[in-house]
Amino acid sequence: ARRAWRARASIVFVGATLVASVVQQAVAGGGTLEGKRAEAARLTNELESQARRVVELDRRHRQARARVAELEGMVRHAEGGVRSAMAQQDEARRRLQVQAVEAYMRGGSFTVIGKLKAGTALPLYDTYLTVAAGYDRNAIERFRGARQDLEARRHALELVLGRARSEAARLRSDRAALDAAAAAQRSRVAQLNGEVASLVAAEQRRRAALAAAATPTIQAQSVSPSPRPASPAAPLLRKAPAPASDPFACIRQLESGGNYRDPNGGAYQFQDATWQSLGYSGSAEDAPPAVQDEAARKLQARDGWDPWTVAPSCGLV
Numbered sequence: 001a002r003r004a005w006r007a008r009a010s011i012v013f014v015g016a017t018l019v020a021s022v023v024q025q026a027v028a029g030g031g032t033l034e035g036k037r038a039e040a041a042r043l044t045n046e047l048e049s050q051a052r053r054v055v056e057l058d059r060r061h062r063q064a065r066a067r068v069a070e071l072e073g074m075v076r077h078a079e080g081g082v083r084s085a086m087a088q089q090d091e092a093r094r095r096l097q098v099q100a101v102e103a104y105m106r107g108g109s110f111t112v113i114g115k116l117k118a119g120t121a122l123p124l125y126d127t128y129l130t131v132a133a134g135y136d137r138n139a140i141e142r143f144r145g146a147r148q149d150l151e152a153r154r155h156a157l158e159l160v161l162g163r164a165r166s167e168a169a170r171l172r173s174d175r176a177a178l179d180a181a182a183a184a185q186r187s188r189v190a191q192l193n194g195e196v197a198s199l200v201a202a203e204q205r206r207r208a209a210l211a212a213a214a215t216p217t218i219q220a221q222s223v224s225p226s227p228r229p230a231s232p233a234a235p236l237l238r239k240a241p242a243p244a245s246d247p248f249a250c251i252r253q254l255e256s257g258g259n260y261r262d263p264n265g266g267a268y269q270f271q272d273a274t275w276q277s278l279g280y281s282g283s284a285e286d287a288p289p290a291v292q293d294e295a296a297r298k299l300q301a302r303d304g305w306d307p308w309t310v311a312p313s314c315g316l317v
Contacts, residue, residue: 033199040192047185050178057175064168071161078154082147089143096137204309211313214254247305248296250314260289268296274307 248268249258255269256262265271266284270292275284278298280291287295305311 033196033203036192036196036199040196043185043188043192047182047189050182050185054175054178054182057171057178061168061171061175064164064171068161068164068168071157071164075154075157075161078150078157081150082154085143085147085150089140089147092139092143096140207309211254211310214310214313247314247316248293248300250316251296251308251310254310254313255308260292261285266292268292268299268308270295270299274299278302 252258252267256264256267258267260267262269263285265275266287267289268284270284272283275282275295278295280287280295284292284295299307305316308316
């Protein structure tokens with residue numbers, strides 16, 4: 001049981017981690033994605049707390065079951081003692097009855113009482129019968145007392161056993177409720193995964209459209225002898241500098257409009273995982289511009305221009 005619950009706890013934790021990872025790697029598409037990010041963080045915390053509760057609940061349930069087994073053994077032992085005391089009591093009572101019948105029918109034992117009856121030993125004979133009968137009666141009383149003590153102990157043990165069984169049942173019920181809650185959370189994880197994937201796909205389409213719209217402007221600049229002012233009615237497009245002059249300036253312009261404080265990864269739109277893989281801490285948008293430029297050069301030297309989807313629009317292949 002412990003292994004199964006640990007496995008369920010691991011599944012819950014891994015599911016939460018995957019959601020957090022997907023959300024962190026997604027490029028923000030406005031307030032909606034930020035809301036999903038906050039919800040994923042809250043859901044991750046809840047699932048981690050549930051995983052810890054599952055482990056603790058499993059430990060307490062195993063302890064309760066061990067206590068129940070121990071008490072059941074003690075009750076069985078007490079019942080065996082009661083049966084033994086009753087058997088001894090019945091044996092003493094039977095011996096007393098046989099002794100009384102023998103005394104009445106034959107005047108006592110042939111070996112001992114017969115000798116006592118010889119001559120003038122009748123008073124001693126009566127004393128013997130009294131002592132023998134008294135011994136068996138005392139034995140009966142002792143066995144009866146032992147039986148009553150054992151029955152009282154068994155009753156007390158049964159009360160404790162009942163409480164232990166109730167506790168075990170309560171823990172089992174709590175564990176079932178927690179399992180149901182975890183199932184609901186996993187369902188929410190799947191839903192959140194789908195919503196995040198949709199938002200990321202929409203953001204990718206937006207960037208692709210932006211890159212496609214910027215490409216004719218760059219080509220026009222390369223063949224035109226002089227820049228031509230845009231018509232007031234024409235849509236405003238970000239113009240990228242020529243690749244030969246400063247390719248990183250082109251990347252910055254198309255990724256964030258050159259905003260080093262862009263909350264979605266700074267001027268170069270660094271994902272936190274990529275930023276930290278380059279040896280930096282925190283998030284790119286919190287770093288000075290010079291550090292972001294340095295990180296961009298490091299990433300390009302390591303992975304080429306592939307990390308930036310706008311690289312082709314800057315003439316970088």
